[in-house]
Amino acid sequence: MTRGKFITLEGLDGAGKSTHLVWLVETLRARGKSVIQTREPGGTPLGEKLRALLLADPMHLETEALLMFAARREHLAQVIEPALARGDWVVCDRFTDASFAYQGGGRGLPAAKLEILESWVQGSLQPDMTLMFDVPVETAYGRVTGMGRELDRFEQEKADFFQRVRQAYLSRAAASGGRMRIIDASRPIDQIKKTLEEIIATI
Ligand code: TYD
Numbered sequence: 001m002t003r004g005k006f007i008t009l010e011g012l013d014g015a016g017k018s019t020h021l022v023w024l025v026e027t028l029r030a031r032g033k034s035v036i037q038t039r040e041p042g043g044t045p046l047g048e049k050l051r052a053l054l055l056a057d058p059m060h061l062e063t064e065a066l067l068m069f070a071a072r073r074e075h076l077a078q079v080i081e082p083a084l085a086r087g088d089w090v091v092c093d094r095f096t097d098a099s100f101a102y103q104g105g106g107r108g109l110p111a112a113k114l115e116i117l118e119s120w121v122q123g124s125l126q127p128d129m130t131l132m133f134d135v136p137v138e139t140a141y142g143r144v145t146g147m148g149r150e151l152d153r154f155e156q157e158k159a160d161f162f163q164r165v166r167q168a169y170l171s172r173a174a175a176s177g178g179r180m181r182i183i184d185a186s187r188p189i190d191q192i193k194k195t196l197e198e199i200i201a202t203i
Contacts, residue, residue, distance in 0.1 A: 004034075004084045005203055006125075008095040010169060011133035012162055013155050014140035016185050016192075017093065020133060023193060025091050027200070036083045039093035040071065044078045047071040055152040062113070065103040069117040072096065076122065096122065097130055097172055097180065102154060105168025106161045126179060129203055131196070132169055133185035137162045 007024070011017045025037045041051040050071040054064060072095070083090050096118055103109045137159055144155050173180035181199055185192055 001085075001087050004087050004089045005128045006080065006084055006090045006092070007203075008092045008097065008127040008130045009133065010094060010097045010101070010130055010180075011185065012135065012137065012140040012166060012169075014143035015133040015135045016143075016189075017133045019189070020131070020185075020192065020196065021091065021093055024131075024196065024200070027197075028089060028091070034088045036079065036088050036090045037093075038075070038079055038090065040075060040095055040098065041068055042071065043075040043080075043092070044071075046074050055154070058153070061103060061107045061109050064107070065099060065109055065114065065117065068099050068103065069121045073121045076125070081125075092127075095127060095130070097132070097169065100172050101165045101168040105164040105166075106154075106157065108164075128179075129199075130173075130176070130180040131199070132173055132180050132182050134166070134169070134182050135184075135186045137166055139186055 009017050009021050025035050028035045041054050042048045050067050054067055080090050100114055104111050104114050141159055173182050183195055
């Protein structure tokens with residue numbers, strides 16, 4: 001049995017990640033792949049309870065990081081690892097790069113602490129490919145605040161928080177050895193799809 005591929009999507013809130021995720025899953029299925037679509041924080045019944053706490057309840061930044069990784073541990077054990085082992089592809093809306101970007105860059109938790117959690121929870125497992133949808137903070141910010149719904153605890157942060165998140169994503173991408181692909185998501189949607197098609201043809 002060939003192991004499935006693990007693809008994660010990242011980007012600022014409002015970068016358009018959700019639209020591209022739907023398209024990516026449909027495209028892979030149309031190519032005959034068996035695809036599990038999931039998300040973080042969340043992806044399991046326990047993980048979704050932790051997500052509700054994480055998005056709503058104020059907490060110490062280390063508690064926040066620990067709960068993100070607790071949800072991730074459960075997600076890996078219950079969903080991601082079994083799916084990959086049986087040959088399914090897993091497309092996950094956010095994963096550990098988001099912890100380095102938001103808890104690390106945004107909140108200022110030292111990367112060394114996140115690296116300990118990363119190797120504890122994942123061992124050597126990394127996504128096969130990470131698509132990072134990159135837009136200027138002003139674009140993402142305008143989209144999120146224009147949505148007309150109540151904002152969660154992260155979306156309520158200020159522009160300088162998201163500047164740090166974006167920078168952390170970009171530096172993690174630079175150090176990722178090609179795993180993370182930065183996609184200029186400020187372009188028209190058909191151009192973004194063309195780029196995505198070229199990228200997924202390579203895996
Ligand atoms: P998001 O995918 O943006 O949810 P939605 O599209 O429903 O708003 O994810 C929720 C938030 O969780 C997002 O603001 C980023 C944050 N997050 C972290 O801070 N650290 C993490 O490790 C993960 C996975 C997400």
